[in-house]
Amino acid sequence: MLNWLKKGAMDTTEIVNVAFNKAVMQTGAALDSETAKWLKESTLSAMATAGDIAKNMSDLNGDGKIDSEDLKLAANKAGVA
Secondary structure, three states, X not given: OHHHHHHHOOOHHHHXXXXXXXXXXXXXXXXXXXXXXXXXXXXXXHHHHHHHXXXXXXXXXXXXXXXXXXXXXXXXXOOOO
């Protein structure tokens, strides 16, 4: 089962590359390699941060609900706030 999950899960780098290539094809945008590299790295960083926040989401302040205060705490744990 674990191998099946690993096989079905795409690497975030692959996701970014596919999305980037699709956006370039649809818009006809032309970017130099340095700009493309920066854009892809920024996207990967944002995805990693979003993942870290999601991993920390729960009722962090113990008030019985998951709300914006918990999101702030999760962002803090992820080093965003």
